[in-house]
Structure formats: C-alpha cells, structure tokens
Amino acid sequence: MxxxxxxxxxxxxxxxxxxxxADAGIKLRNTPQPLYQLLVLSHLLSARIRSDIAVASARALFQAGMRTPRRMAEADWQQRVDALGEGGYRRYDERTATQLGEAAELVNRDYRGDLRRMREAGDPGELLQEITGIGPSGVHIFLREAQGVWPEFAPxxxxxxxxxxxxxxxxxxxxxxxxxxxxxxxxxxxxxxxxxxxxxxxxxxxxxxx
Structure with a gap:
C-alpha cells in the first residue's frame, strides 16, 4: 500500500x-440475536430514508423489546409502528411495520429464528432476498457488515x-x-x-x- x-x-x-x-447498538457476533438485529437494520437502511433515521429506528425497535424474530412477531402492528415513529421513520412506517412482522415469521418458520441456518442452507445472497423487505440493497448492507463474522464473503x-x-x-x-x-x-x-x-x-x- x-x-x-x-x-x-x-x-x-x-x-x-x-x-x-455499532451505531445501532448491535454487538455483532455469529449468534442468532445480533444477526437478526442486523437483518432488521439492513431492512431499514435499504429504504430511501436518511441513514441516521434508520439507525435510530432500529434502536427504538430493540429498546421496545423487539430484539429477536420471536419478539418481533409477537409484537402487534401498532407497537412496531410506534417504535418506528419514535426513531423518526415515519414515511414508510406502516408498510415497514407489516414487512417486519412478515419477515420475522419467515425467519422463525424457515430457520427457527437463527440466520446461521440460512447460511448453512445455501447462498445467503439469494436466500436473504426471500425475506420480506430485503432486496438487493438490503443484501449488500447485510453482507458488508456481516463479513466480519461470515468471512467467506470478505472482502x-x-x-x-x-x-x-x-x-x-x-x-x-x-x-x-x-x-x-x-x-x-x-x-x-x-x-x-x-x-x-x-x-x-x-x-x-x-x-x-x-
């Protein structure tokens, strides 16, 4: 260099x-809870909204107890809307609240709440896009951050x-x-x-x- x-x-x-x-308060490790939280953050960051608002909204969801796919799925739609609003995520809050619930149900159903099972099942770059609200942009965000704990994607x-x-x-x-x-x-x-x-x-x- x-x-x-x-x-x-x-x-x-x-x-x-x-x-x-780290900005969202996620201590990223190759364990179920932080990987799921990174998925939520990637979902929020992939929308056309300022990154600081997306990060604040992720923090608000986690502080409201929605730190795991089970807790996200158990929360009702209004609780998700309220947490997103607290973070300033108002433009897409209603649609995103619905998507977060659907995504959590999929992670629970297909991977028993553990995205490491997705990693083992196939190409996460493809499988992530099967999760509601995660498109190509969300995949890029997730893998940019996850490369530290999933080194097969680095650099x-x-x-x-x-x-x-x-x-x-x-x-x-x-x-x-x-x-x-x-x-x-x-x-x-x-x-x-x-x-x-x-x-x-x-x-x-x-x-x-x-």
Whole structure:
C-alpha cells in the first residue's frame, strides 16, 4: 500500500470507521440475536430514508423489546409502528411495520429464528432476498457488515462502497480494498466508504486530514 493510501485509510477509519451495526447498538457476533438485529437494520437502511433515521429506528425497535424474530412477531402492528415513529421513520412506517412482522415469521418458520441456518442452507445472497423487505440493497448492507463474522464473503465492497473509494482516490476493486486493512477492519472500512459516498463533506474532511 502506498504511503498516500495508508494516510487516507487511517484518516477515513478515524473519522468514519464506525459500523452501522455499532451505531445501532448491535454487538455483532455469529449468534442468532445480533444477526437478526442486523437483518432488521439492513431492512431499514435499504429504504430511501436518511441513514441516521434508520439507525435510530432500529434502536427504538430493540429498546421496545423487539430484539429477536420471536419478539418481533409477537409484537402487534401498532407497537412496531410506534417504535418506528419514535426513531423518526415515519414515511414508510406502516408498510415497514407489516414487512417486519412478515419477515420475522419467515425467519422463525424457515430457520427457527437463527440466520446461521440460512447460511448453512445455501447462498445467503439469494436466500436473504426471500425475506420480506430485503432486496438487493438490503443484501449488500447485510453482507458488508456481516463479513466480519461470515468471512467467506470478505472482502465485501458493493458499488456504494466502491463509489466512496473512488471519491477518495483509493483503489475500487473489492480485492484491492481488502488489502488496505486487516480482516477485522473490513466492515469498518466498508461502512466508512459508504458514508463518504453518501456525504461529500465527509470525503472533504477525510482528505483534508490525510
């Protein structure tokens, strides 16, 4: 890695290197509860709504007790709507409340509440899209963050993360980006690059400090 790229990466991780899961209070491990919470967060982040609102709404759902697919399915529709509203997720709250309930029922029914069973059953990139509310964007979000605990997907840098790399003058291929940090920091780098892609001021701040 060139000295210039190393300086940019250090500045990037220092300023933007918190994963979206960590922002939502998820301590991501390869266990059922945090993986399900990441699924919920990926669902919310994939909508056309600000990422900070999606993160706040995920926190509100979890604080209201909807931390597992069983608890999400047991909550009634209005409880889900209220929690989403508390997080500011109002534009899509009614539809999303319905989708979250349907998704939880599917995870309970097909995987007994444990997304590790989905990982064992086939390609999560395909199977995730069978879950209500998860499309290609939701898959990218989930796997960008999950690559830290599901290393077979690493290095995972989708088009949005690559746009952030391009904005900073870094290499853009997943393989090249994966060589810029150690394996444990891949989710942090991916999240930081997405923030840079979404916010031009973040890119300027990183470049100025590098």
């Amino acid at each position: 060139s000295e210039k790229n190393a300086s940019v990466v250090r500045s990037l991780l220092d300023r933007q290197g918190t994963t979206f899961a 995972y840098f989708d088009r949005k993360a690559q746009q952030g790399a391009e904005r900073l003058g870094l290499p853009t291929s997943p393989e090249s980006l994966g060589r810029l940090v150690n394996e444990a920091d891949l989710p942090r780098l991916a999240a930081a690059l997405v923030r840079v892609a979404l916010h031009a001021d973040a890119a300027r701040e990183v470049r100025a400090a590098a």
